[in-house]
Amino acid sequence: MLSRQGLEAAYVRLERPLYNYLYRWFWHPETCCDLIHDAFERIWRKRADIDEGRIDALVWTTVINLGRNRHRRDKLLDWMPLPPTLTGASKPDQEAELGERNRRLRDALDRLPDMSREVVLLDIFCGIPPDRLASLLRIPAGTLASRKHAAVRRLKELLDE
Amino acid sequence: MSRMEQHFPSLEPPPGGLGRLRERLDRPSRRASGFRPVAAAAVVLAILVFVPWLLELVHTRQNQSLQIEELRRTLAEHRVPPLVIDGQRPRQLELDSERLEAYFLDAEQ
Numbered sequence: 001m002l003s004r005q006g007l008e009a010a011y012v013r014l015e016r017p018l019y020n021y022l023y024r025w026f027w028h029p030e031t032c033c034d035l036i037h038d039a040f041e042r043i044w045r046k047r048a049d050i051d052e053g054r055i056d057a058l059v060w061t062t063v064i065n066l067g068r069n070r071h072r073r074d075k076l077l078d079w080m081p082l083p084p085t086l087t088g089a090s091k092p093d094q095e096a097e098l099g100e101r102n103r104r105l106r107d108a109l110d111r112l113p114d115m116s117r118e119v120v121l122l123d124i125f126c127g128i129p130p131d132r133l134a135s136l137l138r139i140p141a142g143t144l145a146s147r148k149h150a151a152v153r154r155l156k157e158l159l160d161e
Numbered sequence: 162m163s164r165m166e167q168h169f170p171s172l173e174p175p176p177g178g179l180g181r182l183r184e185r186l187d188r189p190s191r192r193a194s195g196f197r198p199v200a201a202a203a204v205v206l207a208i209l210v211f212v213p214w215l216l217e218l219v220h221t222r223q224n225q226s227l228q229i230e231e232l233r234r235t236l237a238e239h240r241v242p243p244l245v246i247d248g249q250r251p252r253q254l255e256l257d258s259e260r261l262e263a264y265f266l267d268a269e270q
Binding site: 004007008011012015016019020023024029032033036037040041044105120121124125152155156159 | 164165166168169171172173174175178179181182183185186
């Protein structure tokens with residue numbers, strides 16, 4: 001069973017890498033914090049069934065899934081003919097804060113397929129060894145390696161454009 | 162640090178995250194109190210669609226059986242009597258190439 005101390009220790013340990021991972025998806029601090037808190041709240045609700053020794057992988061899996069869902073939802077809202085104020089796409093402050101360098105990085109990441117983007121960001125921020133990361137994403141280690149290689153090459157091309 | 166990682170400097174999350182998480186965990190669970198609003202709305206919507214559909218189906222079936230019964234009764238009550246010419250029933254009935262009907266009282270005619 002997961003204890004409150006165990007959960008909070010995991011939060012302190014993982015908050016920064018999780019935030020950095022999510023920030024390169026959503027580029028909005030509040031959204032990233034909400035998703036992290038959602039993940040920890042979900043885990044806390046199921047604490048009776050959770051092995052404290054495996055909490056890091058569980059947190060990452062939960063955050064990755066919540067991030068995917070949120071990204072899909074955002075894409076759907078972008079596609080729908082709704083005013084930006086309603087979809088939350090209108091964030092002038094966020095655009096101003098990003099700066100030229102991050103805007104270029106965001107545009108390059110946006111042009112990557114979602115799976116490639118996920119692999120690149122997890123490789124940089126997750127800190128989990130590749131074989132465990134592959135099992136976390138439920139793909140073979142070789143697939144992860146080739147996907148990462150192709151994604152990094154494409155991202156370099158996009159950044160050099 | 163690899164060239165790729167230089168594009169991804171590590172950022173500091175907004176302060177006070179752990180405090181906000183504690184507050185959130187200490188709040189009474191929204192889900193424990195019963196049905197979640199979205200699930201409840203989905204169930205209500207399903208009922209609102211299913212019940213009229215079911216009523217319509219029952220009504221249609223009833224109408225069909227009434228119509229079949231009426232058709233049977235009409236056919237039974239208004240059956241055309243057998244053809245009689247000069248008190249005799251024709252022996253042969255033919256439909257020729259010009260879609261004319263021919264009645265024969267005797268085989269010789």
